[in-house]
Amino acid sequence: MRLPKLKLQSNSLTVQIFALFWLTFAILLAIVFFVPTLDARAYTELKGEELRYYQKELIISLRNNRILNVLTHQSEQEVDLYHPLDGRSDIPRPVLVNKDRNIIGASPNDVLQLQKFIYQSDNPLKPLTKRFYNIQISGPFLVHLGLVNEQSHLVYFVRTADPQQEFVSFIFDHPFFMLLLIMVISSPLLLWLAWSIGKPVRELRLSANAVASGDFTINKKLEQQGATELRLVGRSFNHMTQSLEELISNQQRLLSAISHELRTPLTRLQLAAALMRRRQGENAELYRIDTETERLDKMINDLLLLSRNQLNNHLLREIFPIQEIWEDIFSDAEFEAEQRSLSFTISQQIQSPEQHSINGNISALSSAVENVLRNSLKYTNNTITATIYIENKMLFIRIDDDGPGVPDDECERIFQPFYRVDAARTRETGGTGLGLAIVANIIQQHQGEVWAQRSSLGGLQVTIMLPLWIEQ
Template identity: 55%
Template sequence: MPFAKESFFNTISFRIFAFFWLTFSLLSILIFSIPYFDSRIYSELSEKELSAYQQEIITSIRHNQIARILAGVPLSHAERFDGIRPVLVDDVDDSSILGATATEIPLLTQFMFSSSDPTRPLKKVFGDVRIVGPFSIHLGGEANKSYTLYFIDRVNAQKEIMSFVFANPALLVGLIILVSTPLLWWLARSIGKPIRNLQMSAKAVALGDFKINKDLETKGSLELRQVGQSFNQMTESLEELLSSQQVLLSSISHELRTPLTRLQLALALLRRRFGEDNTEIHRIEIEARRLDKMINDLLLLSRQQLHSHVSREIFPINELWEEVLDDAIFEAKHRKLNFVVRQNITQPARYYVNGNKALLVSAIENIVRNALKYTQSEIRVSIFLKRQELMIVIDDNGHGLDEAEYEKIFQPFYRVDETRTRETGGTGLGLAIVANVVKEHHGAVWANASQLGGLCVTLCIPLWITS
């Protein structure tokens, strides 16, 4: 039967990508969520810092910085960019901000929105501006008013390009993707390519090619190279095992043939002595021929199991049935049987099969000849494509089989009827050979009841799909 199409989502390359982007997404969410949970964004002052800023308030009053701010004296260049300077906000009208530049007012307004408790002053950095506050002060004398005081000073700014990147999260994410994607793709390829090589080598072994692939031991990560080395060792062991079985099979064949040949020679001598009409000698000859055929079939089955992938070729599918059916039609006409062929494939020469043509043709011929043996008057052969498989269905109108025997007939040495087997000369290995051939070509064969009243045997052989 055909292999199920593997989903791309099950590949190791996709999994690496998926887990990477999942991790990256979670990290991105975490990074962008930190500002909402990290207290350091608006940090509380330590005891030491609080004492220092309280001292700074006293210094500002002594040096008349507060007075100059209230008097509207413009800030000097040094006051704007060097050191710490106070900013006043009217408690009655918080939109009245004194001592801040035009660029600092929006920053201070944002800071005031998040930090408005004088008993718990905070600090925060906006680019190159640090704001600390609020502190509550009350000015006596003529002013006799309360103000909220903030301190502003300059800090070392990050480089402009980095500031721009960090100020634009989308650009930061895009930069990470741009840098990481080629690296990650290289990682996925470096892991996936050795695995694909291993997969191709495994398929080659399944098709009978026991050639060692040294790339499995030299390319890829350490773990994959170790797996490749173990795979090559397994391949060598399989080749040695099959070679030893081949030698054993040849020895068994010779040992079985020798006594059978002697038996046939003795029968020839007996026939010469007692004549051609001796019933006992004739009976022994029949059994000797049956034994010879059984040995041939058994050796053929064993050789197929050992060498099923040898002499494979890619050939058009019509070469499987044309000669077999021509011979069968000729025999059916001679026996006055109705032999119908329904070939429902347009231009079958366009489709191909990868396999041992002689074995596949023999399997089809075996089923057709069984139908010729057991049919009463009619045989129907249907040939068509189903998905990516060649289907050959052979029906007859013989006596058929019980449903319980549909699977058993493909087992070695299984006989439906001993009497019928003796009459037709069967050994119980024909359909077992067919099943083995089809299985080795990744196909399937099964039997069921025919619409004609007899037996229906279906062959399913995968097509060779070119890229």
């Protein structure tokens, strides 16, 4: 079986994750194995320069009889008289241990630390060193003094040292804080990786939301930011966006062309009917021809409007205050209702509507609201109410009337193109069955919803729900 060839680049997401994983793992190993050696209180073997330093110090102590003086003068005070340190407290002081493990020449303050150290370090072939707060003990070194019954001793050196800072000792004594240190060191690397992956993904999400809102603008950042794999995804997304825009534009142009082409035979039919009326006079057949041609002409106009709305909704979008959708429409409806002696009530339940905005085509949205309101004005008996409110970051526009209404099982189908509840009533009112279909199309293109149900006034209630614009 042949394995697939991998073409890895330095900017590849695979390479970045793999390299960062092993880099973090290497840092973790370094901290686990190296950092504990930095603890000055740990037992460490004397090597290199440090070992040679104490060997030299041992020779000097033998030549200057310091070690012999330690045996001769058992107390620390007497020892200091025979080999003063010239005011320097950092010079190692020799302390002897005989074969019975008796400590000779040690300060009373150092005895306890020396006992602990001697218990751990008693091999002159492998001398150790360790810091006890402010003193450092090193050794042992084997010496033969040639005295009777005291031929061999172990020599340890004690010197004053700067104490290790408390917070450093605290870290070494508590593994949890050592783990926290590892997390602090590795976090910037992991944050950088998460940021480098998350930034282009966020751009992709914003572009996807824009496409869902009908904005087909190509985002070149998707092809220029992030790892190679994410750039390729961004390029594919831009290609898809461009294809969708071309597909929708072609569809709308085709529908517009078909609608325009239908006008030619319709115009000829109207002209022929006019000539026949001039020759034969008015009759029922000509009246029927005129009625149907007018209905067909209105249907073609509605199809053109539907096509135009679909195209403009994608091309012409802006962010505007929500009240611009209904202000002019409701004002005109109030005037018309007054002329027809109808009751039109507006219930605006939004405080400061100018503070809320919508991203969309203001002309199309206003047309949708007007279409619903015109439908109510056409079928109402006496009363129409319009209610506007916001709930869960959604704008609701609800219009009720007291007309004949629609059966419950047909409330969903009235938004389908060319659907008529009552064909006879439609002929009387001049409807084509496209009005509410246009409304549904506009609202859906704005990521909203529209539905109908029986109104509490006895007629039809139509509710439009639209998402508010939220700053990204």
